[in-house]
Amino acid sequence: MNETAKRPAGRPVTTGTTPKRGIRVPGDEWAEIIRSARAAGTDATSLTRAFYAWWLCKPGAKLPKRPQP
Numbered sequence: 832m833n834e835t836a837k838r839p840a841g842r843p844v845t846t847g848t849t850p851k852r853g854i855r856v857p858g859d860e861w862a863e864i865i866r867s868a869r870a871a872g873t874d875a876t877s878l879t880r881a882f883y884a885w886w887l888c889k890p891g892a893k894l895p896k897r898p899q900p
Contacts, residue, residue, distance in 0.1 A: 867898040 856864070861875075868874050873895070884892035 871896065871898060 864875050864878070868878055878895050881892070881895045885894050
C-alpha cells in the first residue's frame with residue numbers, strides 16, 4: 832500500500848466491555864460445544880464463564896450442567 836492510498840477502516844474500538852481472550856479449541860470440538868450449548872439453552876461464553884467462576888471458587892459458583900452423551 833503506498834502512502835497516498837487510504838487504509839481501510841479498522842475494527843471499531845469498544846469501551847466498557849470485557850477484554851477478549853483467545854483460546855485454541857479444535858474445530859470439531861468447537862462445533863460440538865456450540866451445538867450442545869444451544870441444546871442446553873446457553874452459549875459457549877456462558878459455559879466458559881461458569882466454569883472459570885467455579886474453578887476460582889467464587890461464592891455461589893456451580894459447574895454448568897453437562898449434556899447427556
